[in-house]
Amino acid sequence: MRTLLVIGIGTGNPEHMTMQAIGALNRADIVLVPRKGEEKAELADLRHEICRRYLTNPDTRLIEFDLPVRDGSVPYRKAVDEWHQAIAGTYRTLLDGHTGADGTAAFLVWGDPALYDSTLRILERLRDDPPCRIEVIPGISSIQALAASHAIPLNEVAGSVHITTGRRLAEHGFPEDAESVLVMLDGGLSFGKLEMDRFEIWWGAYLGSTDEIAMAGPLCEVAGKITQTRAEARERHGWIMDTYLLRRRRSDSAG
Numbered sequence: 001m002r003t004l005l006v007i008g009i010g011t012g013n014p015e016h017m018t019m020q021a022i023g024a025l026n027r028a029d030i031v032l033v034p035r036k037g038e039e040k041a042e043l044a045d046l047r048h049e050i051c052r053r054y055l056t057n058p059d060t061r062l063i064e065f066d067l068p069v070r071d072g073s074v075p076y077r078k079a080v081d082e083w084h085q086a087i088a089g090t091y092r093t094l095l096d097g098h099t100g101a102d103g104t105a106a107f108l109v110w111g112d113p114a115l116y117d118s119t120l121r122i123l124e125r126l127r128d129d130p131p132c133r134i135e136v137i138p139g140i141s142s143i144q145a146l147a148a149s150h151a152i153p154l155n156e157v158a159g160s161v162h163i164t165t166g167r168r169l170a171e172h173g174f175p176e177d178a179e180s181v182l183v184m185l186d187g188g189l190s191f192g193k194l195e196m197d198r199f200e201i202w203w204g205a206y207l208g209s210t211d212e213i214a215m216a217g218p219l220c221e222v223a224g225k226i227t228q229t230r231a232e233a234r235e236r237h238g239w240i241m242d243t244y245l246l247r248r249r250r251s252d253s254a255g
Contacts, residue, residue: 002099002132004123005106006113008139011241012209014050016140024137025050026057028106030098032091034067042237047108063098065090084118088125101130110241112141116165116184142243143182145207149214152202154245155180166190174199174246181246189227191246196220200249205233205242218249 005024010016017025025031033047044064051062068086071079099105109119113136123134143163147154155161162178166186170193174181183190191201199219203226206212213229215222234240 002095002101002130003104004126004132004134005104005137006119006123006134007106007108007137008112008141009047009050009108009110010140011111011142011145011207012046012211014046014053016208017050017054018137018139021137021139022054024135025055025106025108026060027104028057028060029103030061030063030094031055031106031108032094033062033064033108035064042239043110050108061098063094065094080118084122085125088122091122092126092129095126109139112139114138115141115143115163140208142184142204142207142241146182146202146204146214146243146245149204149207149212150202150216150245152245154182156247169193174248179247182243183246184243186242186244189223189230191219191223191244192227194219194246196223198249199246201226201244201246203242203244205230205240206237207241207243211237219246 005028007021007024009021031051033044035044048062068083068090070083074082095103095105107119109117111117113119120134120136126132127134143154156179159179161180161182162175163182163184166183166188167190169181169183169186170188170190174194191199196219200217201219201222202216204212204214213233215226215229230240230242
């Protein structure tokens with residue numbers, strides 16, 4: 001039975017690789033390295049750097065491929081489903097062409113495979129055709145890296161943490177019963193739709209990498225600087241990955 005290794009590689013620092021991840025990497029017959037266009041070449045470069053540092057199995061081969069592009073002209077859910085189906089088809093072709101029925105392939109996943117990444121959903125489409133075994137090696141997520149960068153706990157004492165997306169924050173606002181809200185996948189900086197004087201923010205981009213940027217403070221004071229810094233960083237790199245934590249200011253919570 002073919003084995004698919006889904007390996008979390010952290011948020012941009014090769015030293016995020018765990019011993020378990022390194023061991024899994026060296027069990028693979030092939031490592032699939034996606035290309036996402038020139039503007040995201042750094043993402044492929046990081047995967048190559050990880051392999052250069054930690055891959056010691058001389059029989060493991062790196063297979064680069066072009067990742068299908070999501071169609072932005074159709075409704076979001078439909079576009080994502082069609083995109084995932086196209087990626088699954090690409091994976092099937094690569095696996096059939098480069099591994100045997102009992103081969104092992106590794107997928108190096110940014111952050112942690114269980115958190116806002118679709119690799120596992122896509123691979124489910126391949127699980128029975130032919131039968132294969134999926135093995136997940138967890139990684140450091142952007143959420144963990146954000147908390148570490150700011151040296152803060154994610155939750156208040158005995159409190160909860162609500163994880164959501166920029167799209168949902170923009171549509172529904174800050175959840176009324178939430179204490180701490182972590183926002184991911186927010187290209188539109190949806191915090192700009194909130195009553196800014198009510199919240200504090202801890203924001204970070206390229207977390208864990210040498211290009212890391214982190215800012216924190218009352219949202220009404222730092223929102224403009226975050227917006228400008230984010231735009232400049234995206235222009236400079238051609239891409240950006242960022243996340244942030246929102247929390248009601250203590251005066252607002254008390255009121």
